[in-house]
Amino acid sequence: MIGRLKGILAHKQPPWLVVDVHGVGYELEAPMSTFYDLPEVGREVALFTHYAQKEDSVSLYGFLTEPERRLFRDVQKVSGIGAKIALAVLSGVSVGEFARLVQAGDVTALTRIPGIGKKTAERMVVELRDRAADFGGGPVAAGGRAVPADPLSEAVEALQQLGYKPAEAQKMAKAAAAEGDAAEIIIRKALQSALR
Incomplete structure (x- = not known):
């Protein structure tokens, strides 16, 4: 398995990025929480990764922090939730905020995340409440970025x-x-x- 990548950030366009590791370009899908703090293209980056293999595809997901990767994995353990919704969760709220919403049982706020309906939010609260305190992490701060063409x-x-x-x-x-x-x-x- 690929657990971590360290290399040069060759390309980034949400939700995709490419990391060049000694001449091999790894294409990863990442949540916006990771994109917020990525360095500029051409700079070195280290990412925690999650490797997923299905019948017809192989996917690699990248995260700047271990709490993001852990939350991505834990959210997918809830029945009916896959990688797309797990990425939406991380793109919509910070790890710390998600933990707070789950612990508080705030179904209404959770349903504001794209792809999460009331029943899914209720399942998240029930199935993740006990683990929410272990998610860790905090809000992500924006850094300076090169402004793209559009x-x-x-x-x-x-x-x-x-x-x-x-x-x-x-x-x-x-x-x-x-x-x-x-x-x-x-x-x-x-x-x-x-x-x-």
């Missing part, structure tokens, strides 16, 4: 991949965008607004 379009695309409908993603991104914001910042602000 960060608004990139943000809209990423929001759609997280489960929002095109019109909804466009509206959310436009409402959150400020001049000079990188795509990661727009996405973060849009997701935080959606949870209010």
Whole structure:
């Protein structure tokens, strides 16, 4: 299994990134919580990974912190939840905030995360409440980023991949965008607004 990668960040466009490890480019899918703190392309990065093999595909997921990877794995243990929803959880809230919502049994706030309906949120609370205190982690802080050519379009695309409908993603991104914001910042602000 591949548990950790350290190399040069060759490409990043939510939700995908490529890490060059001694000439081999590993393509990983990552939650927005990881994208917020990635270094600029061309810089060194170390990621915890989760390797998943299905009948027809192999996937590699990347996380900047161990608590993110643990939460990604734990959320998938809830019946009816797969990798896509687990990524949406990490993209929608921090590890610490998710733990707080689960411990408080806040089903309403959990249903604001794309892909999570009331029944799924209730299952999460029931099945993860005992483990929520062990998730650890805290809120993620934004860092300086190189601004891509069209960060608004990139943000809209990423929001759609997280489960929002095109019109909804466009509206959310436009409402959150400020001049000079990188795509990661727009996405973060849009997701935080959606949870209010």
